[in-house]
Amino acid sequence: MSDTARTPSEIRRFADADEVARAAASAFVDAVVAAQRERVQAHVVLTGGGTGIAMLEHVRRDQGAIDWSAVNVYFGDERFLPPGDPDRNEVQARGALLDHVPIDPARIHTMPALGEDGCSTPEDSAKRYAELLAAHSPDGTVPVFDVHLLGMGGEGHINSLFPHTDAVRESERFVVGVDDSPKPPPARVTLTLPAVQRARQVWLLVTGAAKAEAVAAAVGGAAPEDFPSAGAHGTERTVWFLDPAAAEQLPAQ
Ligand SMILES: O=C1O[C@H](COP(=O)(O)O)[C@@H](O)[C@H](O)[C@H]1O
Numbered sequence: 001m002s003d004t005a006r007t008p009s010e011i012r013r014f015a016d017a018d019e020v021a022r023a024a025a026s027a028f029v030d031a032v033v034a035a036q037r038e039r040v041q042a043h044v045v046l047t048g049g050g051t052g053i054a055m056l057e058h059v060r061r062d063q064g065a066i067d068w069s070a071v072n073v074y075f076g077d078e079r080f081l082p083p084g085d086p087d088r089n090e091v092q093a094r095g096a097l098l099d100h101v102p103i104d105p106a107r108i109h110t111m112p113a114l115g116e117d118g119c120s121t122p123e124d125s126a127k128r129y130a131e132l133l134a135a136h137s138p139d140g141t142v143p144v145f146d147v148h149l150l151g152m153g154g155e156g157h158i159n160s161l162f163p164h165t166d167a168v169r170e171s172e173r174f175v176v177g178v179d180d181s182p183k184p185p186p187a188r189v190t191l192t193l194p195a196v197q198r199a200r201q202v203w204l205l206v207t208g209a210a211k212a213e214a215v216a217a218a219v220g221g222a223a224p225e226d227f228p229s230a231g232a233h234g235t236e237r238t239v240w241f242l243d244p245a246a247a248e249q250l251p252a253q
Pocket residue numbers: 047048049050051052076077078079089150151152153154157158159160183
């Protein structure tokens with residue numbers, strides 16, 4: 001499977017889950033501003049999940065010097081549900097942040113919902129999203145994301161890449177449909193590891209003791225097929241934002 005050269009995992013520890021979200025939000029603002037200073041446009045991938053959405057609420061409260069007219073938003077995965085369904089990551093991200101900032105709506109690149117753009121299956125949506133990414137990429141593949149945010153499940157899933165599935169083993173395509181996600185809802189659309197690994201920076205926001213084993217395995221170099229988060233690394237930086245419970249099985253500092 002595709003697994004480009006690993007950048008070392010940087011471990012950042014915080015007092016609790018809220019501090020994880022707050023610190024990641026502050027770092028996100030800095031990273032977007034830095035990207036805009038260097039390249040004018042910033043390209044970011046948002047994640048669903050509790051900590052990822054809490055982080056967006058912190059960005060909403062403290063936006064720093066972000067130029068929202070030059071922010072391009074993508075999604076790492078999506079629940080393949082009808083438009084507006086509250087379980088869609090996009091809907092949650094809009095509620096937490098995107099509806100409250102002066103971002104150009106044309107720069108919010110969502111994965112097509114059930115019934116949208118003629119999509120009746122997750123695979124239809126994945127194909128549409130792959131075309132969209134290619135159209136916004138300098139080389140017809142995927143944009144070079146400045147930051148790809150990720151949450152992680154207790155078994156190590158990131159985006160909708162679950163252990164021992166075709167999706168996590170995908171080595172060619174950048175977006176795939178999932179019909180049988182073990183975490184509801186079963187129908188999902190997800191960026192693959194080859195897409196994640198195109199990002200300059202990959203950040204994993206993880207809290208809670210239920211995730212400690214997967215954190216230790218991924219940081220320790222497990223196989224991505226067993227722990228998908230082990231395959232999540234950026235070309236420049238890979239950063240783990242952890243609370244004490246999620247970090248408890250890592251070697252002591
Ligand atoms: O279902 C999903 O779960 C993961 C992890 O969520 P969390 O609430 O345990 O942090 C999330 O990253 C992903 O985007 C989402 O679709």
